[in-house]
Amino acid sequence: MLNARVTMVQGMKTTANAGQDMQKHEATGRDTRAAILTRAIRANVPLRKTFVQANKGADSRPGPLKDFVTGRDLRGLRAYLMIVAACSNGEKGWTTEHDSAVWARLMDVDKAATPQSARTGAWRALCRLADRKLIECSRSGTMIKVTLLREDGTGKAYDRPKGDTEENRFLQIPTTFWTQGRDEKxxxxxxxxxxxxxxxxxxxxxxxxxxxxxxxxxxxxxxxxxxxxxxxxxxxxxxxxxxxxxxxxxxxxxxxxxxxxxxxxxxxxxxxxxxxxx
Incomplete structure (x- = not known):
């Protein structure tokens, strides 16, 4: 009887250890963000300043950033900045495509949701960005394609800011902001x-x-x-x-x-x- 109990406990420990080992080999949100930034091959991510605030002389100074703050949309803001990071190198025409589960992990939606709910949450977050005219998005099956638009929320086609004019002035975010987890805090x-x-x-x-x-x-x-x-x-x-x-x-x-x-x-x-x- 004692030997049977010992064997059962050992079996439970083995199962638990196996589960922990499997989790170690599963990509996290930070892993996914780092992989996207590695593929983008850059040290800094450019973002037009008009996303934060319109230039002097405009009828209204607040930029599209305002809607994220007043709408309490932290998930959407984090997702948008990563989309800029993924698309703005122009390798695929300002477009990136991933499975909806990857998008969910990218936004950390998967941490407190079932797999299907996480997929749905990711799609809804991307649709909010489309409503703000910051991206275009479409899906086919589980794949979601996102195309970057101009950061000022006008819905104009994106082009890489060069800093040559007032409208093209940009700030830069180091990729270490994401790879070292500073965004998460x-x-x-x-x-x-x-x-x-x-x-x-x-x-x-x-x-x-x-x-x-x-x-x-x-x-x-x-x-x-x-x-x-x-x-x-x-x-x-x-x-x-x-x-x-x-x-x-x-x-x-x-x-x-x-x-x-x-x-x-x-x-x-x-x-x-x-x-x-x-």
Missing amino acids: LSLPGLALFLVVAREKHWATFPAEWAPQWYGWSPDTHERGLKQLVELEYVQARAFKKKAPLAPLGFTIAQQYQRALITRPRKPPKKTTGSTPE
Whole structure:
């Protein structure tokens, strides 16, 4: 009887260990994102600045990013940034195609859903992006094809931004932002403010009281996003004096922010000139 119980326990342990070993060999969302970035063959991902905010002189300053924040669509925003990363190298005409299960894993939808629900959730997230005129998507069986459109939400065909005009100015996100899992730690306000800070030059000010007019979300959302970025050390902050003639001391203290080194664009490796053999 004792030997039988020991054998049963050992069998249960063996089954559990086998299950754990199988899980080790299953790709995670981060693995999938890394594979896409490896295939894209790039160190940084370009994103037009008009996605975050329209250029000066526009009737309305908030860009398409506003709708993700006000719609509380973190999944959609993360998916969109990965689509830009996957498509913007132009290898397949700004288009990428994957099985719906791969899309679900790419968005981490599979973590808390059945396989079929995850597939459905991924398709719905992509449809929301299509409704915002940021992508075109279609499906055939379990395969979903996505084509990137211009980042300003106009529905125009995509072309790679070159920075030669105001409309073509772009920010860059290092691929390590995804491969090292930094995107996974950010809330929706944090991710939105990361793009806001990335849009500007070093040591810029981002006053919360201007957030509704400039970006389309509340001052509270703005402040929470900046706070998270500083706490995670994705962004650096420093205080500076600002002249204020009507203040008791003649100045007020404000904050400036810039991306920390770990979240700045990576410089391409320098080309080395080899010596010519004699």
